[in-house]
Amino acid sequence: MKSSNSRIDPWPNLSLAYSGGNLPQSLLVVGPTPQGEPAIAWCQILLCEARGESNCLCRSCQKPLEDHPDLAILSPSPHTIKIDDVRSVLQSLGYRPLWASTRVVWIQEADKLGVDAANLLLKVLEEPAPFVHFVLTTEYPDRVLATIRSRCQKIHLPETDRSRRELGPDWMLARPLLPEHIVDAVWYVEEAFRRTHQTTWLVLWENLLQAHQALATNANQEVWRERIRQWWRLS
Numbered sequence: 519m520k521s522s523n524s525r526i527d528p529w530p531n532l533s534l535a536y537s538g539g540n541l542p543q544s545l546l547v548v549g550p551t552p553q554g555e556p557a558i559a560w561c562q563i564l565l566c567e568a569r570g571e572s573n574c575l576c577r578s579c580q581k582p583l584e585d586h587p588d589l590a591i592l593s594p595s596p597h598t599i600k601i602d603d604v605r606s607v608l609q610s611l612g613y614r615p616l617w618a619s620t621r622v623v624w625i626q627e628a629d630k631l632g633v634d635a636a637n638l639l640l641k642v643l644e645e646p647a648p649f650v651h652f653v654l655t656t657e658y659p660d661r662v663l664a665t666i667r668s669r670c671q672k673i674h675l676p677e678t679d680r681s682r683r684e685l686g687p688d689w690m691l692a693r694p695l696l697p698e699h700i701v702d703a704v705w706y707v708e709e710a711f712r713r714t715h716q717t718t719w720l721v722l723w724e725n726l727l728q729a730h731q732a733l734a735t736n737a738n739q740e741v742w743r744e745r746i747r748q749w750w751r752l753s
């Protein structure tokens with residue numbers, strides 16, 4: 519049993535996986551793009567040659583992450599992650615790691631994988647070499663190929679740090695009205711109520727919980743979207 523690691527302590531789900539010695543080979547980190555930190559911390563832990571804490575002085579921890587010989591980063595260029603890029607990274611996985619005990623592939627904005635690229639990746643995710651780890655990050659998990667999602671352990675980041683503007687109607691209502699997006703909004707509303715003690719937030723909180731329940735039993739998304747839009751206006 520490994521102890522917790524201060525690099526990932528702020529993210530309980532990651533911390534739990536680590537302390538259980540259960541480092542998922544494929545991890546899908548769901549959260550807004552600016553919160554790339556858990557993915558960075560996770561890559562650093564995987565690449566560390568001493569399995570060390572944040573002040574580790576091993577060769578890998580001292581190297582800037584993007585220059586590490588065992589890390590490959592895939593990102594959209596400019597709008598999609600291209601199949602040629604995916605292919606060349608996957609080909610490099612045939613070689614054992616140079617410094618670390620694992621090769622790490624970080625796929626940024628995984629929702630931007632083209633269909634062909636996603637299918638190519640899927641073949642490797644189904645049976646990765648034991649010395650390979652994948653870290654996928656996305657703000658829109660529902661746009662990631664379902665078969666890829668099902669191959670990954672999913673970590674959903676809490677949304678407590680969002681500003682009002684980011685979590686307002688523009689944020690939630692611009693997305694498919696999924697229960698997990700309502701959960702994000704509930705986080706925000708709960709914080710707002712604790713901060714202000716205004717009952718309007720409490721009412722909105724209760725309404726969102728109702729919406730969450732209704733959508734879990736396949737209620738009409740558009741009807742609830744319109745209701746939520748009204749509630750946001752009233753708050």
Ligand SMILES: [Zn+2]
Nearest residue numbers: 566574576579
């Ligand atoms: Zn280290």
